[in-house]
Amino acid sequence: MPRFDPRAYKKRIIVTWNEFAPKYHSDWASKDIGPFKSTSKVVKISRIKTGDTVLDLACGTGVVTKKISSKIGNSGKVVGIDISPGPIEIAKKWNTKKNVKFVVTDVEKMKFVEEFDAITCQYGLMFFPNVQLVLRKVRKFLKKDGRITVAVHGSKRTAPYFSCISSAVLKFIPDFLPIGTPTVHRFGTKDLLRVEFKKAGFKKINIYELNFEYKPGTYEDYWRDYFTNLTTPLKKKFKSLDSRQFVAMKKMVEKNTRKFTKNGKIIFPWKVLVLTAVNPKKLSG
Numbered sequence: 001m002p003r004f005d006p007r008a009y010k011k012r013i014i015v016t017w018n019e020f021a022p023k024y025h026s027d028w029a030s031k032d033i034g035p036f037k038s039t040s041k042v043v044k045i046s047r048i049k050t051g052d053t054v055l056d057l058a059c060g061t062g063v064v065t066k067k068i069s070s071k072i073g074n075s076g077k078v079v080g081i082d083i084s085p086g087p088i089e090i091a092k093k094w095n096t097k098k099n100v101k102f103v104v105t106d107v108e109k110m111k112f113v114e115e116f117d118a119i120t121c122q123y124g125l126m127f128f129p130n131v132q133l134v135l136r137k138v139r140k141f142l143k144k145d146g147r148i149t150v151a152v153h154g155s156k157r158t159a160p161y162f163s164c165i166s167s168a169v170l171k172f173i174p175d176f177l178p179i180g181t182p183t184v185h186r187f188g189t190k191d192l193l194r195v196e197f198k199k200a201g202f203k204k205i206n207i208y209e210l211n212f213e214y215k216p217g218t219y220e221d222y223w224r225d226y227f228t229n230l231t232t233p234l235k236k237k238f239k240s241l242d243s244r245q246f247v248a249m250k251k252m253v254e255k256n257t258r259k260f261t262k263n264g265k266i267i268f269p270w271k272v273l274v275l276t277a278v279n280p281k282k283l284s285g
């Protein structure tokens, strides 16, 4: 069984997000649906104001960055960073204001000459293999008393869109992902999220719970959408299944979605946690 290797994982992240970014942007991030109802809330909760200098971590196609750029005015500045060039290309196309800049870089390696009044990160934290390293860097580039605002998905139980499929897939293809690969549910409870920020020395930690719904249509719609969105590295894994196993896996997914199905249509609950915290002291080094 392969074990988690951060370098190989980051390479796969880049391939995956370069491939998935157009669909992610058009079908999810740019729409006010399901978990993306959080985008305006994250910016509101962050209390970013006119003239602020802001850093948006794992900015993807720039949905949070754009809202920030409208809020800070011409005297402010926002920098969006992401490890994958594909999402950044999309972000640049529709974020044309002079107060926005995008940079392709791994958050674990980020370097800046400026310091920031605020830092945001929507649906990125769970992908960083070394979160403590990232949070130490955040404390280095965030001003004293500057605020970080982070949105993450809930647990397997509270954000079952992912887990209804992934739990079945892992039963049939146990090496679908190497052991120890970070999951989207990694910070899916208030305790898990709070511990990480406390450990990194942040103060005034607050966590808000947002409860959304996502309606993917019928079970068949949900299944089809998953498979059409599957990126090349994962698609290859399904080739190991014979047709009997494939049918059994699909049945298991259908069973997992039953408790969320009403009149033939799935309604997934989708919990999102939004954390805010303050940097008590700028770290040097």
Ligand SMILES: C[S@@+](CC[C@H](N)C(=O)[O-])C[C@H]1O[C@@H](n2cnc3c(N)ncnc32)[C@H](O)[C@@H]1O
Residues within 6 Å of the ligand: 013, 014, 017, 029, 057, 058, 059, 060, 061, 062, 063, 064, 081, 082, 083, 084, 087, 105, 106, 107, 108, 121, 122, 123, 124, 127, 128, 129
């Ligand atoms: C779910 S998207 C979130 C994008 C955006 N924040 C939003 O709310 O739509 C996750 C993003 O994290 C980026 N990412 C993953 N690991 C990263 C890393 N180590 N450094 C920078 N970006 C990373 C991916 O490339 C992807 O664009």
